[in-house]
């Protein structure tokens with residue numbers, strides 16, 4: 372496909388690579404030298420370019436800013452010990468990208484453009500991919516409306532951009548989380564399943580309040596009754612209860628269909644581990660935490676990876692879980708996932724997409 376997709380590459384004259392401190396990489400703060408940009412005009416994607424990372428000029432009237440016609444994706448590239456560079460399951464992100472686009476009345480981006488844009492940019496930025504344990508190149512593709520028009524209507528022009536950032540671990544500690552029983556992230560019939568910009572803006576106040584109360588994250592509950600668990604910040608939430616992996620199902624379309632979630636479920640099934648995707652009640656989680664049957668709880672996401680939950684608070688009561696290092700399931704998942712992503716283990720499901728070198 373690279374042959375048919377013509378990407379104009381303009382390289383920077385001043386690489387920032389040597390000025391970047393790879394021993395201190397807070398999430399999303401350090402950008403690589405280049406970015407991929409494309410335009411949707413007259414019903415087609417065009418102007419595929421890799422240019423030096425930098426500011427872009429836009430009308431202040433774009434509907435992305437006023438009405439939230441904007442969404443994003445997040446995935447990662449890894450460098451193996453032999454120098455091979457892979458991106459983890461980009462086809463899944465391409466599919467979700469288009470689900471978000473459809474829900475926000477935005478144009479589809481063909482899967483091959485999504486994947487080739489990422490492969491070409493990652494190839495150019497190979498030297499930026501950190502090799503330390505738990506480090507990777509975070510890839511942020513996004514699309515937004517760009518018509519200079521204040522009417523509340525779908526834009527006719529859009530921009531698609533890909534940014535990349537070298538990153539270390541997102542969470543450095545076990546999480547203290549609370550179950551949210553006042554605010555709501557998403558309701559049935561809404562767009563909780565889309566990685567829409569507006570979903571994150573609306574989550575910031577509840578998240579800030581939780582942080583002010585001393586928590587690291589909150590677990591969202593359903594909009595109707597606040598009785599069922601949904602997800603956690605920008606990660607899916609998974610539990611081992613009574614020897615089974617349980618996680619909220621995707622049926623109500625209020626949560627993200629996480630690539631990490633799907634990967635963990637696939638590994639669990641490979642291992643013959645019982646898996647239940649279903650409604651998960653707050654009551655059973657609290658009960659399991661009390662009686663010791665809740666032996667594992669973690670967030671699963673590309674940025675967060677497998678983020679162990681240390682304690683769960685509900686209605687002012689805090690329930691502590693076992694030391695994450697002693698947890699059989701999440702440790703095994705984390706080790707297996709890492710081994711596949713960094714090329715130390717077989718990749719039986721073909722999850723690693725190999726980035727070919729243009730040179």
Ligand SMILES: *Cc1c(COP(=O)(O)O)cnc(C)c1O
Nearest residue numbers: 605606607627629630631672673
């Ligand atoms: C991105 C995201 C996830 C995790 O999805 P991955 O594909 O595993 O990264 C889960 N929930 C929300 C709200 C998210 O934004």
